[in-house]
Amino acid sequence: MSVKDEKRTSGVENDPMQPLEVKQGPVRPFVVSEPPKTLAAARSTRSLKERLVVIGLAIFTVAIRLHDLSWPNQVIFDEVHFGGFASEYIKKDFFFDVHPPLAKMIFAWIASLAGFTGDFEFKNIGDIYPSTTPYVLMRSWAATCGCLTVILLYFTLRASGVRMWVALASAVCFAVENSFVTISRYILLDAPLMLFIAGAVYAFKKYEVFPTDTYQSLKYLVLTGVFLGFAASAKWVGFFTIAWVGLLCAFRLWFFIGDLTKPIRSTVKVAVIKGTVLLGVPLIIYTMIFYIHFQTLTHDTAGSGFYSSEFRSTLEGNHIPSDILAEVGVGSTVTLHHLNTRGGYLHSHLHEYPAGSKQQQITLYPHLDGNNEWLISLYNQTDAPLTSFENLPDGTKIRLLHKVTSRRLHSHDHKPPVSENSDWQKEVSGYGFEGFDGDANDDWIIEIDKDLSKPGPARDHVRALETKFRLKHAITGCYLFSHEVKLPKWGFDQQEVTCAHSGKPELLLWYIEGNTNDLLPEDAERISYKPSSFLKKFLETNERMWTINKNLVDTHVYESMPSSWPFLLRGIGYWTGEHRHVYLLGNAVLWWSVSSFIALFAMIIMFELGSWQVGKPILQDSDVVNFHIQVSEYLLGFAVHIAPSFLMKRQLFLHHYLPAYYFGILAFGQALEAFVSYIFRRAKTIGYAFILVFVASSIFFFKFYSPLTYGTAWTKDLCEKSQLLSGWDYTCDSYLNTYEDYKNLNSTSVVAETAETIVNEPAVTSYANIEEVKESEELVEVDDFESLMNEPGEKKFLDQNGNPLSPEEVQKLVEEQGGRIQKVQERSHD
16 A cells, blocks of 8 residues: 555545555455445535535526526527426326426426416417516526536535545536536426436435445435436436446446455345336336326327327317227228327328329328218229128228218329338329229228237227228239328328338238218117226337437438537527527537547547556556546446437437536546646646636636527627637627617617507607506597696607607697697606
8 A cells, every 4th residue: 555545544534535445365356345434424525614615606606507597588499399398287288299207397387386377388489478477487497407417516526536626616617518507597308307317426426435235325326216217207318327327337246246355145135226226216206207297188189199099088178989880891981090100090181292193192190180081882882872781801892982072092103202212102192083983093902910900800800999900902912001201391291101012011000990880770889999008108108209209300400410519510599589699509618628538538548558458557546546437437428328329310409418518527527636636746736726727718718608698799799709610600690789789779679669559640759668668558638738748757759760859849749649649657767
């Protein structure tokens, strides 16, 4: 043991670095896997001095993150979605979203506490918030999450061996990280997600510093599971955090197995406890959140169209058919439901394809509609009226007539409208005209899937709900098919239907939902959907989330590739208005430093591995060992959170990088610690001075780019100077030339606002409180000009164009108007 380490063991309470305990076994040395009992005390934050430091950090963070949350007073970016979902929760209207419910539910709960009734729907970016919408309080929850995340980063670094002042410097840099400030100012899921991830990282780091069998160890292990459950329930990114914790547990288990002081039974016990807590607790929380979600959203709406009819039948006010005639036969009017894509019902309408045959469109439509109804007839049926009911056995050749447009379901040798490059698919259309009896391209053969149909008569002939079947085109041999491909705007974004010669078998399956037939007696057998259980609803929802999420492949003006994220090549425009922008951009000082350190650490590891291979000794200094362990663990978190993005084909944006970036910041904090405690161990003043300069640079960058973060006034010249990279694509032309122009603009805007309230004939207004002009639009009779001028208070007069008027001009206009003038109450205006 070195002199330095001996000194540490005697004064451990002042030094968070502890030496690894290595013992000699019968054959080889081994590392004792349990942390020293003194480690937790050494990495605690119990001193009055540090508590004051944390309070100061909290005050600083609150000043940054909660600054002027009421601006912009308009809906920005994805507040359209997540604010809207909060409104739906309050009204109990069912909706679908690709993200789990927790964060949205919290926003809704906070809004409901403030009396919000869901009357504002957050429909469009730029919509002005009415006074009835507590948007500032909702944003305050996101900002509070952002503040707590900063504090948790500080405590996490302390738990992983970083000294107080270095942890404070890292936390201050994180507090002014522009991108994290931006996401924590609005009604978005990112700030709650980051809080839960940060909570899980902190709890697991605290778990690591306590001996395994202690109460404190178990407490932080359970807390880790709780935060992991919250993170996964806010966004699926939380599952990456679960994977990171799982990998660390597996790594630590390897050392447990090699620790000869621990019996095998103890190692198995620890593994079982970890697996149960770190997988079981998140799963329970995740499931419970969905249970609350389903219990809250009870009203059937258009948003439930993504779900199966069994699911929708559990919602209040649903129009899913019930008491359906069980037997389907010739002359039945039916709706055909596609089984596996949840795209909905076979549908047609009076619109043609713009290319191909240019015949009537056939689509899948997710909502109940008269255009979903089809009349079944035999392929060779005559016009003679039917006298008796006839079932549809397996192999029956039929035709389907669209009830509303009188076109028959048809296929031929034309390429489909969207999947035109697929040789195995053909167009399906609606074809026919008055007096036309149809042709052979209208003929379809029923093929019952006996494995998926309900046992019994549903496997012999078609029955509503119970029989699953394919429709084979009699001439070409292709099958009626649909898949997760949407038609363009000319097809109203409905799902494409084609005739496929191959393709996934499950996408060829259909069943009858609606069914009417006058040939059946009144007491004929009827059936209904069996309402979905909670488990089925839970599984179906998550399957739909997965399917829709991976199909979000449309291009977006602000999307970016994961390979560009570490370089901060571009940001995201959140809002533009009133010559200002809100633009998501990282703090380049910290951002690029983290990216550079990751590359540097990779080179250090390769160099050290090379040195070890040629026989050079490995550094065993406690600072160096802890640096390698902690940085490796954090960068594993970085990799786990960014790597899946390279496999995704969906839209991706810069904010998807932030969870990985958080782990990178933690690793960089460890680097700053090594910088002070090892590189400048004999001249720590220099090391701290360097850190101070770095912190000041981060604060300067934040301050300079704060107009983009807060959406405040900026000048065109400063904006143009700020665009260090071409991808930083916020528009500078919309900014004014000077700050004085903004003051003049505000005055002009107020004048214009005042003029807008004058109703046609009034050309004069008296005002002192221009903020309340819109609230006071009363037209009053003025006896004479003198009485108007003698009223108390300062007066200003404008014409309809906002130009100032002299008292003489006012008198003339008053006389011309017959004494009618708009009067606005006079109060002081700042």
